[in-house]
Amino acid sequence: xxxxxxxxxxxxxxxxxxxxxxxxxxxxxxxxxxxxxxxxxxxxxxxxxxxxxxxxxxxxxxxx
Numbered sequence: 001x002x003x004x005x006x007x008x009x010x011x012x013x014x015x016x017x018x019x020x021x022x023x024x025x026x027x028x029x030x031x032x033x034x035x036x037x038x039x040x041x042x043x044x045x046x047x048x049x050x051x052x053x054x055x056x057x058x059x060x061x062x063x064x
Contacts, residue, residue, distance in 0.1 A: 011048060
């Protein structure tokens with residue numbers, strides 16, 4: 001359970017700007033291994049929100 005608290009989100013701008021920005025996000029575990037990846041188009045805060053939702057789902061799934 002403590003490992004779930006160590007998941008980190010990393011965002012990278014792949015191209016574009018403003019509302020057409022293309023973001024690539026990765027969720028890493030404590031060892032730095034990529035657990036999940038994805039992409040989003042739009043402002044940075046919306047891309048981060050998308051990644052945060054995926055992170056929350058990952059944190060909930062092992063607890064079931």
